[in-house]
Amino acid sequence: MEFCSYIYKKDKETHKKEEDCNKCIKMVLPYIRGELDNDQTEVFLEHIKNCTSCREELDIYYTVEAGIKQLDEKKGDFNIAGSLHEYINRSYYKLRMIKLVKILYYSLNTLVVTSLIIMLFLQFRIWFY
Numbered sequence: 001m002e003f004c005s006y007i008y009k010k011d012k013e014t015h016k017k018e019e020d021c022n023k024c025i026k027m028v029l030p031y032i033r034g035e036l037d038n039d040q041t042e043v044f045l046e047h048i049k050n051c052t053s054c055r056e057e058l059d060i061y062y063t064v065e066a067g068i069k070q071l072d073e074k075k076g077d078f079n080i081a082g083s084l085h086e087y088i089n090r091s092y093y094k095l096r097m098i099k100l101v102k103i104l105y106y107s108l109n110t111l112v113v114t115s116l117i118i119m120l121f122l123q124f125r126i127w128f129y
């Protein structure tokens with residue numbers, strides 16, 4: 001009985017993983033073409049960090065896409081593996097910058113609201129005391 005439920009649980013985990021992979025594989029080409037939004041990019045990068053089969057998929061697609069582009073532009077000496085690495089790094093950098101800007105924006109907002117409240121409070125003191 002215990003063993004059965006273990007098998008069942010494992011089966012569910014595998015199923016969940018397959019679902020994630022299917023979603024991820026659909027994002028490979030849009031990712032390479034820069035068509036994913038920031039949230040999708042984050043999900044995608046997180047998945048390929050832990051999933052070798054999807055990472056391989058990305059390698060293959062990227063190589064093909066870069067190869068075709070190379071043929072179009074007639075440039076020979078192009079480091080495809082290195083450029084994918086750089087492309088992924090740039091995505092991480094972009095996501096980090098967006099997070100930083102968001103944090104700055106919210107802290108600035110909080111600061112402005114807080115100072116408005118303080119100014120209002122001081123103004124009230126001048127009016128009523």
Ligand SMILES: [Zn+2]
Pocket residue numbers: 020021022024047051052053054055
């Ligand atoms: Zn996967």
